[in-house]
Amino acid sequence: MGERPIAARATDLVKDFDGKRAVDGVSLTVPESSITGILGPNGAGKTTCLRIMLGIIDPSSGTRSLLGHDRPIEIAHEIGYLPEERGLYPAMPTVEALAFMGALRGLPLKEGRSRALKLLEQSGHADWAKRPIRTLSKGMAQTVQLLGTIIHEPRLIVLDEPFAGLDAINQQKLEQLIRDQAAAGVTVIFSTHVIAHAERLCERIAIIAEGKAVFEGDVDEARGRLRPIVHLRTRAKDGPWRDALPRSASLVGGEWRFELPASGPEPLLKALIEGSAGIETLSIERAGLHDAFIAIAGEAAARQMGHVPVSEEAA
Numbered sequence: 001m002g003e004r005p006i007a008a009r010a011t012d013l014v015k016d017f018d019g020k021r022a023v024d025g026v027s028l029t030v031p032e033s034s035i036t037g038i039l040g041p042n043g044a045g046k047t048t049c050l051r052i053m054l055g056i057i058d059p060s061s062g063t064r065s066l067l068g069h070d071r072p073i074e075i076a077h078e079i080g081y082l083p084e085e086r087g088l089y090p091a092m093p094t095v096e097a098l099a100f101m102g103a104l105r106g107l108p109l110k111e112g113r114s115r116a117l118k119l120l121e122q123s124g125h126a127d128w129a130k131r132p133i134r135t136l137s138k139g140m141a142q143t144v145q146l147l148g149t150i151i152h153e154p155r156l157i158v159l160d161e162p163f164a165g166l167d168a169i170n171q172q173k174l175e176q177l178i179r180d181q182a183a184a185g186v187t188v189i190f191s192t193h194v195i196a197h198a199e200r201l202c203e204r205i206a207i208i209a210e211g212k213a214v215f216e217g218d219v220d221e222a223r224g225r226l227r228p229i230v231h232l233r234t235r236a237k238d239g240p241w242r243d244a245l246p247r248s249a250s251l252v253g254g255e256w257r258f259e260l261p262a263s264g265p266e267p268l269l270k271a272l273i274e275g276s277a278g279i280e281t282l283s284i285e286r287a288g289l290h291d292a293f294i295a296i297a298g299e300a301a302a303r304q305m306g307h308v309p310v311s312e313e314a315a
């Protein structure tokens, strides 16, 4: 990563709750103005890691620093946090709720109100300003809470499962908001159990399974751990060419899918041609984060994240 400044760093974090280890040796390096995803199934320890990073709870052992501080609570005004349990005062008009969230982070109420109106306008929700929170849908309230997370213009934002509970359109809007924040120099850390969001947004990821970080690094590096993926359709259903396909190859909707053998494409092509497979379509593509996740964290963790193995998709 060269000389790039580091916005957050965790080293060997461990957290025990009543003798049960919730976090087991997690390390994390987050460059400034990057988007970093913490991926893992429910209960993997993501929330606990984020809370330790934020200084809400202390680790049993290990160290963390946020924007150069090892007591992050002291720089709360520079940090935005969207917790997993969300809550706003139901009777408050939206603009007041936003100004109030800013005030909690040191922003004068007057300034908060004017920023609130601007944020609502920018996100196409100017008409929500006077509506009491209780009249908003759950997804709308979540959007408000998210705007409240950035109203004080923090340098670093931490979002715990920010996409959960949003419909597809609002998920897209949130992805754009995250990109805009990073482009403006804000560092973003978010947790998710949906690999696609991380794949689209993140430069770096940490994959957490049962409290342990099984991977931490660039998304590119994770994807580079697998050889490219072959997608193949043939006219022949069977034949000697089948021996050239790895045992792990799966057939989905008439298409074979497998990691390119270590020997490369040539021997595979030769076997397909000489074995009269009758190639209909063939593509060799870089492995996606999904494939990398399964290779790194294992099928069990992928299943817990709602991933359906390709061999079962067609069933």
Ligand SMILES: Nc1ncnc2c1ncn2[C@@H]1O[C@H](COP(=O)(O)OP(=O)(O)OP(=O)(O)O)[C@@H](O)[C@H]1O
Pocket (backbone or CB within 6 Å): 017, 018, 021, 022, 040, 041, 042, 043, 044, 045, 046, 047, 048, 049, 084, 161
């Ligand atoms: N305050 C606490 N006291 C006792 N156990 C806890 C506490 N907080 C978390 N745990 C336990 O630690 C483990 C990790 O929980 P955590 O909430 O960090 O996971 P997660 O990956 O964020 O999952 P989820 O998305 O479901 O919240 C779980 O087994 C949980 O029950």
